């Protein structure tokens with residue numbers, strides 16, 4: 001199997017490493033394409049770090065590590081994707097850029113090549129609006145850490161046979177595809193971004209510190225704490241973008257307005273790694289914070305279920321697997 005990943009930023013190299021780990025042993029190949037050499041160099045260095053760690057922990061044999069190294073092909077040339085049977089676009093989260101990349105990919109790849117978009121929230125219909133063959137275009141929304149996190153939200157196309165091939169392709173690449181409707185932020189990212197935004201709002205209002213919010217939420221439902229996850233993924237600006245998508249959607253309203261603190265923290269960190277804040281809290285503070293966080297989690301879960309965005313059981317599974325909650329929102333007692 002020959003696969004292409006476009007974009008060697010935060011998530012592209014992780015996706016490429018996950019795919020190559022699944023198919024290298026069977027002679028598969030994964031191209032990692034970016035327009036910037038420094039992005040490819042950084043992506044490759046990260047992947048080598050993963051391989052080194054897996055080797056030193058005995059999770060990968062020398063032979064498997066060599067196969068991974070051989071099967072991963074970084075490239076600045078989009079034309080190298082011509083032999084791929086699946087290309088996953090994981091480039092900058094910007095609609096005009098995604099449409100331009102799609103037009104170029106359609107020009108390069110074979111007629112039977114499947115095309116996925118790793119977008120965090122832009123509907124498939126928007127990205128594929130001008131596609132020559134929209135029926136082979138799919139949302140394939142992955143989760144952090146993408147090299148080992150199994151779930152991928154998939155928005156299918158009008159062609160059932162191609163959608164089935166898309167699902168089977170992701171399964172061969174070691175993923176667990178979950179079908180969702182074509183709405184802004186799909187299922188899990190709707191819940192996740194609104195949950196993070198509420199946590200950020202609580203800090204912005206001065207109700208609790210980032211350290212307290214993370215401690216309270218993690219102690220209650222696990223998941224590492226919403227703002228810790230933002231630090232791990234550098235996800236503040238992506239979350240802001242997703243909130244804006246949901247605000248401007250047909251079902252949107254001013255309620256989704258992202259708190260300004262998301263942009264203020266931006267690419268920075270909520271927690272100083274050298275001097276973490278004091279996360280201790282009183283039962284009264286925990287109650288105040290949890291009332292607000294759980295209200296958002298339950299409200300967005302109901303929205304996703306009521307609007308048939310994905311099956312409720314899938315949503316619970318997604319919340320456990322991709323958000324790390326100890327139980328799905330509809331299972332939380």
Ligand SMILES: NC(=O)c1ccc[n+]([C@@H]2O[C@H](COP(=O)([O-])OP(=O)(O)OC[C@H]3O[C@@H](n4cnc5c(N)ncnc54)[C@H](O)[C@@H]3O)[C@@H](O)[C@H]2O)c1
Nearest residue numbers: 007008009010011012034035039090091092093118119120
């Ligand atoms: N970061 C995450 O945790 C995460 C999680 C789920 C989904 N996503 C989605 O994955 C996509 C990538 O996100 P990211 O955080 O890695 O972005 P990023 O900004 O870190 O990286 C984007 C990369 O795309 C490259 N790029 C831009 N235009 C290109 C082009 N024309 N051809 C090839 N490469 C090009 C850039 O040089 C850059 O290296 C986005 O759509 C995002 O919503 C990200």
